[in-house]
Amino acid sequence: MYKPGGTIFALLKGVEEHQYILPAIQREFVWGADQICQLFDSLLQGYPFGTFLFWKIEPEQQSQYQFYDFVQNYHERDSYHCELIEELPNKALTAVLDGQQRMTALNIGLRGSYAWRISGKWWTNDSAFPERHLYLNLLGEPDSETGSQYQFEFLTQEQLARASVGECWFKVPRAFDEDRDALTDELDEIADKEQRAKARSTLRDLLRVIHDKDIISYYEETNQDLERVLNIFIRMNSGGTALSYSDLLLSIAVAQWKNLDARQEIHSIVDEMNAEGDGFAFSKDLVLKAGLMLADIGSVGFKVENFNKANMAKLEAQWQAIRSSLMLAVRLLASFGFNGQNLRADSAILPIAYYLHARTLGDGYLSRSEFAVDREAVRKWFVRSLLKASGIWGSGLDTLLTDLREVLRNNAVNGFSVAELEAAMTRRGKTLVFSDEEIDELCELPYGGKTTFALLSVLFPGFDFSQHFHVDHIFPKGRFTRAKLIKAGFADEQVEILLDQCNRLPNLQLLVGSINNEKRQKMPLEWYQAQWPGELARKQYLENQAIQNLPDDLLGFPDFYQQRKATLKARIKAVLDQIDE
Numbered sequence: 001m002y003k004p005g006g007t008i009f010a011l012l013k014g015v016e017e018h019q020y021i022l023p024a025i026q027r028e029f030v031w032g033a034d035q036i037c038q039l040f041d042s043l044l045q046g047y048p049f050g051t052f053l054f055w056k057i058e059p060e061q062q063s064q065y066q067f068y069d070f071v072q073n074y075h076e077r078d079s080y081h082c083e084l085i086e087e088l089p090n091k092a093l094t095a096v097l098d099g100q101q102r103m104t105a106l107n108i109g110l111r112g113s114y115a116w117r118i119s120g121k122w123w124t125n126d127s128a129f130p131e132r133h134l135y136l137n138l139l140g141e142p143d144s145e146t147g148s149q150y151q152f153e154f155l156t157q158e159q160l161a162r163a164s165v166g167e168c169w170f171k172v173p174r175a176f177d178e179d180r181d182a183l184t185d186e187l188d189e190i191a192d193k194e195q196r197a198k199a200r201s202t203l204r205d206l207l208r209v210i211h212d213k214d215i216i217s218y219y220e221e222t223n224q225d226l227e228r229v230l231n232i233f234i235r236m237n238s239g240g241t242a243l244s245y246s247d248l249l250l251s252i253a254v255a256q257w258k259n260l261d262a263r264q265e266i267h268s269i270v271d272e273m274n275a276e277g278d279g280f281a282f283s284k285d286l287v288l289k290a291g292l293m294l295a296d297i298g299s300v301g302f303k304v305e306n307f308n309k310a311n312m313a314k315l316e317a318q319w320q321a322i323r324s325s326l327m328l329a330v331r332l333l334a335s336f337g338f339n340g341q342n343l344r345a346d347s348a349i350l351p352i353a354y355y356l357h358a359r360t361l362g363d364g365y366l367s368r369s370e371f372a373v374d375r376e377a378v379r380k381w382f383v384r385s386l387l388k389a390s391g392i393w394g395s396g397l398d399t400l401l402t403d404l405r406e407v408l409r410n411n412a413v414n415g416f417s418v419a420e421l422e423a424a425m426t427r428r429g430k431t432l433v434f435s436d437e438e439i440d441e442l443c444e445l446p447y448g449g450k451t452t453f454a455l456l457s458v459l460f461p462g463f464d465f466s467q468h469f470h471v472d473h474i475f476p477k478g479r480f481t482r483a484k485l486i487k488a489g490f491a492d493e494q495v496e497i498l499l500d501q502c503n504r505l506p507n508l509q510l511l512v513g514s515i516n517n518e519k520r521q522k523m524p525l526e527w528y529q530a531q532w533p534g535e536l537a538r539k540q541y542l543e544n545q546a547i548q549n550l551p552d553d554l555l556g557f558p559d560f561y562q563q564r565k566a567t568l569k570a571r572i573k574a575v576l577d578q579i580d581e
Contacts, residue, residue, distance in 0.1 A: 005216030053098035277334025
């Protein structure tokens with residue numbers, strides 16, 4: 001239910017006395033001078049002013065977050081941010097959730113000034129930004145093109161001095177804090193009777209709108225739960241570019257960092273992470289969650305209580321170390337051959353980043369032999385979790401990450417604690433034990449699937465993933481068209497099966513990109529003989545690739561497929577069992 005809120009004068013007095021404040025989630029003031037003039041014209045014409053959404057904040061809630069003052073003297077270069085309020089009065093206050101732009105426009109027009117750059121002057125030139133105040137021409141005429149009935153303009157002192165005959169410019173801020181009768185009496189100096197009457201009428205219109213008309217109405221939210229307030233704010237600001245919940249929490253973090261620009265720091269590390277290796281697609285949400293996890297804050301979730309002053313101070317203090325650990329984790333994944341195309345679950349990087357952070361490991365971890373066994377343990381656990389990604393990194397993520405963090409915190413000194421991690425995951429119903437049905441599904445993962453590369457990377461170890469690898473068709477995909485298969489001698493009922501099997505795991509391998517480009521449409525027997533002319537070396541390579549036979553034509557593909565599928569199934573079981581140990 002909306003409530004009456006009194007006059008514009010009372011509203012701005014509340015702004016002046018910090019009764020009305022701005023929460024950190026609010027954006028900057030973005031209105032131009034013309035929009036402010038339009039607002040005042042609309043008010044004097046009696047148009048609807050709109051309602052406000054206020055949030056009543058009790059004193060005990062105020063200490064947890066930062067609040068800001070309304071812009072009063074806007075300067076395009078030097079003063080366009082809302083200033084932090086260092087000390088709040090010890091009483092219940094009102095945060096403005098909807099209506100900030102209108103209230104700031106009123107504040108500038110009635111209590112402040114607006115300075116923007118004069119076209120053609122240098123940005124560094126102070127004189128390029130003359131101070132302008134809002135004026136009303138008491139003798140102005142309606143403008144049929146814009147629909148304005150009143151002539152409001154922001155003027156410099158120089159412009160005011162050049163006013164034309166027949167203009168009577170009144171400084172609008174005077175209407176806010178000067179005696180009304182005295183202001184009206186000043187107009188007695190206008191000699192022309194009709195002009196004097198018009199000027200008095202226009203001035204009275206302005207004074208009545210400011211002081212007499214109860215045109216403010218508002219809805220007040222009294223619930224002290226900031227999560228509810230953030231959700232209300234999102235709904236109220238759903239027009240245009242929608243804000244996400246994490247956007248608002250990031251705004252709270254931005255407001256509470258003292259020495260670093262949180263928004264810039266988080267956006268820049270996202271760019272750097274995504275530029276590693278063959279490129280990733282990490283988001284600011286992931287980085288924000290990484291900050292909570294690595295700084296040992298709360299439950300890792302995007303909950304308001306995790307973003308209070310104390311926690312954000314802790315995050316800022318640790319940020320450089322957190323940043324380094326997160327970048328190291330990304331470089332580690334890139335060294336495993338992962339990128340934005342084959343990384344199925346971005347969140348899987350978080351336990352690894354926490355582990356690196358807990359051990360304060362540096363770049364040496366990526367290559368030094370003393371860490372080789374540990375790196376392999378990380379890689380196999382990581383891949384295994386990806387193969388179960390829908391069950392591991394989906395629902396219940398925050399609770400899982402919190403549990404894994406505790407395991408890593410307690411065991412990191414002894415290396416990457418796979419057994420303890422898996423035990424914690426199992427307790428959460430996130431087991432890494434694969435059923436026979438799941439193994440059967442893994443045996444026929446599709447080409448282009450998010451987990452196909454991950455599985456191939458553990459089935460066929462020893463690749464140098466600093467090179468760019470492709471998932472390659474052993475029997476070229478170009479050979480599998482309906483016409484070619486029928487021409488090769490396959491019956492119609494076999495064709496659909498073969499078209500599907502062509503793109504399944506038994507016909508896939510990892511191949512360096514440059515070599516794959518040379519291979520093109522060659523049949524595998526011909527190509528392998530050219531690549532490994534020596535029979536013994538070729539046989540050993542094929543065995544490593546789980547290939548027992550290579551037919552010289554397409555008719556042998558069904559037997560090849562079934563034999564390699566059986567070999568891969570045994571190898572998948574062995575590899576997964578090996579990771580279990």
